[in-house]
Amino acid sequence: MIDIIIGFLATIGVMFIFLAAVGFIRMPDTYLRMCVTTKASTLGSGLILLSAAVFFGENGVISRVIAIILFLFLTVPVGAHLIARVSYFIGVQLWKGTIMDELKGKYDKQSHELHSERELKK
């Protein structure tokens, strides 16, 4: 039974990661690639860690795994946000199929401040 749980969690985890990897290779622009990878990999690694927690079944291991997962959930999106933001700064091009860009022209080139006005109907 335990083995099945472990196998199941690990399989899902690996699948997520594999999905992320394929997406990462296939997606046409940087933003899309970011979109499919960040969470998939986080989730994937988290699940694999969980399976390890189940496998060892010790208090210490479980508590540590939970800590790691929490930590991942806290940091990975922040990282994604940072790199996405900076990609936009450095002018990484959006894919030609992109339908809208409401960020356009809102960044101050000098101070990197982001404005909310213009075009925003409250």
Place this chain on the structure above:
Amino acid sequence: MKSSIFLNNVLLMLMWVILTGDSTFANFTFGFLLSFVILRIITVNREDTKYFRLVPRVIAFILFFIYELVLANLQAAYFVIVSHKNLKPGIVGVPLDAKSDIEITFLTNLVSLTPGTLSIDVSNDRKVLYVYSMHIKDRDQFVKNIKNGFEKRILNITR
């Protein structure tokens, strides 16, 4: 103010116990003292923050999040595996009701964690969150989804 430090302290103490995986009384005490010292070192006029009072809301939230996560992942899987030709990606500005640092951060992180969307930045006046999405069928619906989904639930917890 004092209570916030106290709460922080307790939180850190728990963290310590989790990390060490040793739930004896002595370890609790040690963790408390340690956190006390650390907080003492780092606290410089930080704003008071609120803490979750409502456990049920948290649990509901977690379940909701997992549901969203799986759903979005399936959607992403479809696009990755089948084709990305008919994707309609774009950047959308989502007006924010969330005000505090923690609320905004929570929200942006959750948006990022959900497959298919990615928070790019929050405007400096904290009014708008710019979100990249890989597939926008309807802009307004998309904004509404976020506001009614994640944002509302987060505010429920934090306020």
Place this chain on the structure above:
Amino acid sequence: MNDIILFPIINQLFFAIVTLFLWRYSRWQKAISVVGNLIGFVIAIVFLLTVWDEGILTYNAGNWAAPLGITFVGDMLAATLILLTSICGMAVSMYSAGSMDRDRLSFGYYPIFHFLLLGLNGAFLTGDVFNLYVWFEMIIISSFVMITLGGEKRQLEGAIKYFTLNVFASVIFLTAIAVLYGLTGSLNMADLSLKVAQIENKGLVEITGLLFLIGFGIKAAVFPMYFWLPASYHTPPAAISAIFGGLLTKLGVYALVRTFTLIFFDIEFLNTVILVLGGLTLFSGALGALIQNNITKMFSYLIICHIGYMIIGLGLHTELAIAGVVFYLVHDIIVKSNVFMISGLIYKLKGTYSMRDLGGMYAKHPLLSLIMAISFFSLVGIPPLSGFWPKIAFISESLKTKGGGWLIAAILFGTFMTLYIIARMWAQVFWKARPEVKIRESFLYFKDHRLLHKIEMIVPIVGLTIITLMIGFGAEKVQQLALVVSDQLINKQHYINAVLGK
């Protein structure tokens, strides 16, 4: 009494930490550093006397008997070098107090200086080959910081070469340690001495020896591996050049002597290589020095040239020749440090290192010139000054080697060239009337220094000169010391027994 071994290390570490705590207070640092080095000197003397009386001392750090932990070994070679280091340290510490600018002093000069001395003391004392690597790294990182301290263009350009080649040497050293550990499973040098002797595949032993030779050879500035030295040694302030010129290259020589007497003895092929390299080092250094106009650059090449003697001595590998190496080390460390401090003083007096622009020293500062002359002519080895005596051993031992004629020729050539170079320098810098040279703006000339600073610059030079004279005229004592040292080195069983307690 074995505790005394660790005192040189503890002392320097203590003063490094104290000066680091005070790193913005340059005046305190000066005083503390001088005191620290004075204590170091006393320790070194007690240490030498103890080893002299009681034979090789060992100290097992952490109370782990060799070869389990790191063992420090105080043999006569180590004790001698520690004494020399402490003398130079004392001199340069004081000289720095007078000559080093405020900016450098308040950016960690003294802590780094003590770390450097710490590294040297540690390297001389350790009986563990990996620990030796660690000390080496401490020394090179300290020397990197010292050589770039101030961050001027020429300093940096020199430092890049210095850095690259020295790090490369460290990598080779580390490679050699890897190979050695792979072959023997041991790091303790006494233990290695026994285990390497048992290795059946002598080819591998030769290769390991070769790696050590290259790694240490680069650091000792042996031909064809010395390029970093002329590129960099003349770039920092004189106090730094003094400690570099006096001690750092000699560290490479020390390491070569230690490994090639203790671990890789009797490898004929490598000994031949060492002899050839020694000769070429002499030759190359002399040729380089001949064509220099900048006096510090000239002395840099002379460092290389004179390393050649010691390398030849090592390659000859007889008891007398090793004694010669030790004697030469004693002489060279003191004199080279002094020569660089003297150059710095000349620079402070005249504002230039260029021989073309220098002159008139003798007319203006006769007594100072005379003191300087003693060091210069010791460098040449005019008997009975200090540089002469070890050559007796090198030449007479060369006779016993195949191709010794070439070695003798190289030794004589080096001697003659040094004589010529120094005489020419003397004529240019001391005799010649000073050409018209513009007074430099924003340059602190010697005359503008405070009296205390002037004294702090002159006293170490006079002190080292007196020591030089003592080495020259007390050659008998130094030679007796050198013979004891070399006896311990050649009959390595003493060392091994002391360490492994058999």
Place this chain on the structure above:
Amino acid sequence: MELILAIVVGLLYASGIYMMLRRSLVKLIIGLILLGNGANLLIFLLGGITKGSPAIIAPDQQMLTEIYADPIPQALILTAIVISFGLQAFAIVLIKRAYIVAKTDDLYQMNSTDVYS
């Protein structure tokens, strides 16, 4: 495995050297880093690699009982890694300072201290 590891070590040494021979200071430092990694792996390889357990004594034991990875090379590498980190940090800043002062990172233009003057 050892064969390939040896090849990797050789590759690290070779590419380290190759990078050190380039004109850019940045490449030079990259070269040194690669060399350092090569040396560490060499210690690891020659220390005798094992797929045993880590050199950590089990909670209920007094000593290592199973086949364990030789801890000495590990300790040596740890020290070596940390030391090279110090050197690398310094080197990286050296590049920067050199660039500020000399306005170039081209090694061919840093010859002044060797030229006869």
Place this chain on the structure above:
Amino acid sequence: MNTIVLRTASNYLLPLLLLFSIFILLRGHNLPGGGFIGGLIAAIAFVLHAFANGLNRTKKLIKVHPGFIMPFGLAVSFLSALVPLLSNAPFMTGIWASDPIPVIGHIGSTLFFDLGIYITVLGVTLTIIFTISEAA
């Protein structure tokens, strides 16, 4: 970097990571970890904070110049290595309290030694990264 998200995250990460670093330090003697890696993590905590909030704020937090942390750490290691000399044991000998205390386990001079390493590495990493970011 001027982003709320990172700022908020780093404010929460800072105490968490400091805690974690001490955890890593204490368990080093028995499990992977130790002073070096612990000090590194502590430094990373402050560095993250600095990236998010600007150096000046972080410096205010630390209160002393990171340069002064280094000699402090060295002094701790050095003294813990010297202590055995008082009881006539060689330099660096491990001195152990007779009974293990809860949480930390055996208290010995090597623990203080590792603590010194921790502090030194913290000081070193902070000094290096702060200096570089200031100059960058």
Place this chain on the structure above:
Amino acid sequence: MLGAILTGVIFALVLVFFGRFLKRRLAILFAAVPLGLFLYFSQYIKPIANGDIITQSVSWLPSFGINLDFTLDGLSLMFSLLITGIGFLVFLYASEYLKGHQYLDRFYGYLGLFMAAMLGVVLSDNVVTLFLFWEITSISSFFLIGFNNNDKASRKSAITALSLTGFGGVLFLGFSLILGSIAGTYSITEMLNAKELIVQSDYYIPIIILLFGAAFTKSAQFPFHFWLPGAMRAPTPVSTYLHSATMVKAGVYLLMRFTPVLGGPDSWHYTLLAVGGVTMVYAAVQIVSKTDLKAILAYSTISALGVMIFLTGLGTNKAILAASVFILVHALYKATLFLITGIIDHKTHTRDIRKLSGLRKVMLPIAIIGLLAALSNGGVPPTFGFLGKDLIYEAALESERWNWLLTGASVFTNILLFYGGFQVGVKPFIGDLPAKYEKITMPKPQLWIPPAILALLSIVIGIFPLLIQDSLVVPTLNALHVLEDELHLKLWHGFNLVLGLSMLTILIGLLIYFKMQPSDKRTALFTKYEPLSPKAVILKGGFYFKKFSFKWTNFFQNGYLRNYINTILLFLVFLLGFLLISHIQLKMNFDAMTDITFPELATLIILIISVLFAVITQSRLAAVAALGIVGLSISLIFLFYSAPDLAMTQFSIDTLTMILFVLVLYRLPKYLNLTNPRNRIKDVIIATTFGTLIALLALEVWQVTNNNEVSRFYAEHAYTLAKGKNVVNVILVDFRGIDTLMESVVLTVAAIGVFSLLKLRLHQKD
């Protein structure tokens, strides 16, 4: 004897410190020092004439086998008396000659040091101590020649002189040590017993080559003679003392001293004969082209030294006798001539013989002294010079081979020496006195008494040769182990061939003196052949040597770091390859290797590709990022092989490095300048070779099994003894704690370095 030498040294030292106060008035008292020493040595004349040999041995450097052994035998005594006697006169003379000179104290200091060293040379019985004093004579000569150091030519002459004598000194060093090793002793007296051993050793030829080199340079023999004319830049007392009477004779002394030890083989005799012969003739010919008094004296000195070497080379009893006597003869007359040249120079401010005449009208006593010296120099009876020349001719005639050639050469030389002596000692005083010299008066007694004494001695000894026969000459011969049965020095030998040759010499000498006045044409002729002179050739050689030095130095030290690395690497690869190929059997034991799994393989492949990527990519940032992947892969490898601590540290450090890189990179330019393709290919080849060798070495060493008893100890006792379960950490903080402590010091230093590199700005340039 040590006392005598020390007296000179102490004298010099006292002058260094107190000279300033003494030099004004009391300079004349300095002469008391050599006088006292002269009297000291005089007391030994009698004992030594009786066959005693005075020895003194002071233990100095027993572990080198070097002691201060002194022997006072006839030869040493003769030289000692010369050194102190002429020294006394020169000291006296100089007190007036350089009166009021700013650096008179230094001058006497050097002179005192020289005197001490010269005494050391002639008294030492230990060949290394002899070398020691020999070098000091060279150095003090250097300082004395360069005494007028504002004059560029003086400095140049000093360096030339030091180069040549220093070169000789170096050869002497080689000579003394090799000889000492072969003989098994440094004592010259003891070497006499080892003569057979030495002469038959393989090193005999090298030994005498080194000895000759030392002696010929010091004694200004062809082709090394040219430093001596240059040395005339020194003040005249110096020329008198060092460069005619004493130091230059040190070479002759050395050869004579070692004749009993090394003499005998043909190589010895013929070399000396040839070099001495060529020198005496060559230098004598040069005299006729010179118009400067000191230049004439310089060449005649060289020629005379040639004669001495020539006689030493002949080596017969007669020849040695002649040489011994000639040393004295020459010292007396040549010193006189130099001293009066000094007086002339002092009074007229010229030394050009074309401008000098009629000085007898104002300085008659000097003229008489000059004439006497010239007569002795010319070998006119009844001077001492006549005696000396007779002995030379006798010796030459008795030669076993080529006696006519040798005699002819001697006669020819002596004719020209005669000419030179008259040019200096007679010519300035005869003829008309130019108007501008009419005001000249007699010099102070300190200036004319010394030459007068010497000139008188030349006459007195000439008339009464017995004064020196048994007291000096016979002991000298005894010291050289030459046993002249019945020595009778006398002026008159009857009418014989020797007398005829003497008369012939004088006649032709006079003839030339009157017929061949100095002419510009002749000087021009000599100038024309100047490029062929040894001086020109050797200086040219020096020039080319310097050029070669430039080439050699700049070839290696060319400023390009890549060349430095390449040179070291080539050297390493060459030796490593040689050793690997010649010693190693490349046999692989594949069975012992661990199996590779897919994750490991993939990690290694990623590692390899990212390394290659870092090397190839043109983007610095990409390269740095690739380094991050290298670090990650390596830490995975560490993990696969159960090294968690390592994996952790490796990963952290590599990431940190990457971060530092990234923070630093952004202001740097792109990779703008690339190495040219040819160099790149070369680099690839050398780098690959190096990498391959390391890989081979790794495999080879890996196959050697070692016995890790230390790690077994750690595994067994880490917990029980060091209370830690993570053995790696226990090693780090306990077993090898020093490493870790010092490693943290390394980090600290690096941090300080980073801080100072980026923050320190110098306010004051240096």
Place this chain on the structure above:
Amino acid sequence: MTLNFYLTYILLPILIISVILIFIRFLKGPSIADRVIAIDLMVTCSIGIIAFVSIISHQPTFLDITMIIALIGFLSIVAFSYYLEKRNKND
């Protein structure tokens, strides 16, 4: 089929292949952001790999490494962003 076999010979290889795919993207780029993301992804994947290794070799201690890897991987992302932003600002 045991769990160990399943993990070792099926899941782990898939994970490794994913890493290789990510690595290929790293090599291809094209923007530096892609490379940075690739590194981050590889770091995250290695957390998975380490978790597998610790299960397969029964070494729970290996899990501790993942914590440090996650932590430091995050720092590198932050630093890269910091750098890219600053570079952009200064251009």
